[in-house]
Amino acid sequence: MIKIAILASGRGSNFKSIMEEIRAGRCNAHPVVLITNNPDAPAIDIAKENNIPVEIVNKKDFASREAFDSEIKQILDRYEAGLVVLAGYMLILRGRDLLEAYKNKIINIHPSLLPAFPGVEAQKQAFDHGCKVSGVTIHFVDPGLDSGPIIYQEAVDISDCKTAEETAAKILKTEHRAYAKVIDMFSKGTFTIDGRRAMFTSGKIRL
């Protein structure tokens, strides 16, 4: 079982689905802490319902982003997190000591097939562009915006979606399943990165 830390800023819909998949026995992970920058995040309620410790790290309490991210690193160290799972965390991680200490141990999910449509409202971007296929990307976090090596992608047919909202709802269903599946893979094997290509190299399943 892998110890995971969840970082979330908002409603925590991906956090909630991860908890459901853990309970259903499809994701062999133990959430050890929720870290949030938002004292009002509904994700806090999900943590409390599941007896998961909550650490609030508020940006305004820190003089710099480097100091802010260092605090996050110390919390991750304290809880001995083996994997850091961003679940609607709205800040880019910039602290060099955090990113180096947890290199290839911080993952994020993005509602498009990257490198198409990075940034906010990726589903609306895809809909407005007239795409027939979009999808979900789970990637390692680097200092850029949605730019780290890709771990997993899954296509979603959006050709019959009538609005950007319908597109987002359809993609969200795939997000929920895919994120827990990938977290489970981290409990079963390891990823190696060659250039930008992440390959699952041991364990019983293969992406």
Next chain:
Amino acid sequence: MIKIAILASGRGSNFKSIMEEIRAGRCNAHPVVLITNNPDAPAIDIAKENNIPVEIVNKKDFASREAFDSEIKQILDRYEAGLVVLAGYMLILRGRDLLEAYKNKIINIHPSLLPAFPGVEAQKQAFDHGCKVSGVTIHFVDPGLDSGPIIYQEAVDISDCKTAEETAAKILKTEHRAYAKVIDMFSKGTFTIDGRRAMFTSGKIRL
């Protein structure tokens, strides 16, 4: 049955697959002419084997790209083409009278899920980026590079591809099937474009 003109510069692998799908009864189209800018294009042999007229329009015989594209327009008019199918045509169509006269009647196929990886070597671009999913896009042609409204997209799982060449070969299989399928749709209905979203609005099938 829809009259199609094929524009090709090279081997014509998509042209060949369209002919195969027509013979197999899966693509209700009649190729009326092959237009090529390359007197040595192997695509010419495919046309000759199928008794399709060949028109060579060589860029060096024209003073400007506008005049060059005007010649293409006149050929299309003469053969009464209902749909213009780019199949490995290596020049961007720039002539305003051509693009206006055949607005939403010129289509191209591109070996990626646009807007990701426009331009040359799209399959290698996707492989080198570490993508797990790429695919095929069929789109209307506008004056930009692979930028017109998207008609059809299909995802291809490239997670197990070991090289850029393997990636290209896997995507090519989908290209061959998809292009004939979309050409067949043009024989059965019409596409309307709302903003950038192309919607199939009549006929018996639906993308």
